[in-house]
Amino acid sequence: MKILIFNKIMNIKYNIIIFSQQNHSELLNYQVLTIPIARNHLKQKNNYIGIEACFEEQKIGFIFAQLFKNQTAQIFSLFVQEPFRKQKVGQTLFEHLIDLLVKEKKLVAVGFEYEDLFPESLIIEKILARQKNWHVPQPYLIRYYFDSYQFDPSWLYLPFRPLETIEFFKWSDLTDKDHYILQEMKQNNGIPPLLWPFRGEEKIEYRTSVGLRYKSQLVGWCVTHRLENTLRYSILYVQKNLQRFGYGIQLLIESIKLHDQLMHGEDPIPLALFEVRPEQINSTWARFIEKRLLPYAIKVSKKKWVVKFYNENILI
Numbered sequence: 366m367k368i369l370i371f372n373k374i375m376n377i378k379y380n381i382i383i384f385s386q387q388n389h390s391e392l393l394n395y396q397v398l399t400i401p402i403a404r405n406h407l408k409q410k411n412n413y414i415g416i417e418a419c420f421e422e423q424k425i426g427f428i429f430a431q432l433f434k435n436q437t438a439q440i441f442s443l444f445v446q447e448p449f450r451k452q453k454v455g456q457t458l459f460e461h462l463i464d465l466l467v468k469e470k471k472l473v474a475v476g477f478e479y480e481d482l483f484p485e486s487l488i489i490e491k492i493l494a495r496q497k498n499w500h501v502p503q504p505y506l507i508r509y510y511f512d513s514y515q516f517d518p519s520w521l522y523l524p525f526r527p528l529e530t531i532e533f534f535k536w537s538d539l540t541d542k543d544h545y546i547l548q549e550m551k552q553n554n555g556i557p558p559l560l561w562p563f564r565g566e567e568k569i570e571y572r573t574s575v576g577l578r579y580k581s582q583l584v585g586w587c588v589t590h591r592l593e594n595t596l597r598y599s600i601l602y603v604q605k606n607l608q609r610f611g612y613g614i615q616l617l618i619e620s621i622k623l624h625d626q627l628m629h630g631e632d633p634i635p636l637a638l639f640e641v642r643p644e645q646i647n648s649t650w651a652r653f654i655e656k657r658l659l660p661y662a663i664k665v666s667k668k669k670w671v672v673k674f675y676n677e678n679i680l681i
Contacts, residue, residue, distance in 0.1 A: 377420050377454060379461055384413040384429075398427035402480040403442035406431070414438075414470075416461050418445070418454050425449045428458040430466065430475070438466050440477040443489055456492050463496075467675050474674045477502070482666035493671065504643060504667035509654070511637040512663050513596070513628055520657055521622065525615050528579075533619050536562075536574035536588065543576070543583040559642070560602040562588045570596060570634075573623040575616055579607060587616040589624075595636040596624055614653060
């Protein structure tokens, strides 16, 4: 469904498009007008709302957001073709969408998530800076990318002497006892949801995932996920009383060495990705990342998120 917005700048028209499960496939028509990091949303059967900008019947810009049942929305993409930038088309798209979400849909909060790896992120941040009471977007996830063929730092080969009661093992060798311990930890809220080892289970790469046992008890893991040509080091956990002994870093090293073995086989994974949530790492890990990982990264990106609440729509 389209509704024409009679607000024209240089003969540019803005149309509202409602995407439901019945017509979700129409979102794919906007792939070239979507920032790369958000294109996976175009294939999902969610409730989206978007606004397109058209010049002489040609689509030149697009913004879209997902609507949630709790009266909130998340914006995933704002894009304007190069020849039409610096003409306030992006700002107009953003402001039209916010007006629609807040004044007509009566939403109580709107968030915006994006990755600063792409040139469009600078445009997004300039637009947000012009908006009243929108805060500066904060990074919640930092991504370090590596060339698996070239990554071979000397610290991978430093001697490490674990306790005799410590055992590193392949995650594919997880035992029934290990599963039982995991379920107990989960029931007792002993593991934060982001560190649960079976998060994203369908994409786990067992050939490079490693577990840690202490006195035959499961106490840690480094779980990796296969994302096409990229291996993501997704979940790293060590029981708190063992963290100061360096087992977290050693888990990562064991996983990297298994990845290196794959590089000499028939199914290499040429890229590696290490993700960090800044608010959840301690100073030791922050120093390790800065000194041991960052110098070898081929690129670094930050996923950012900002939210604005609209108190006038909150029912008290």
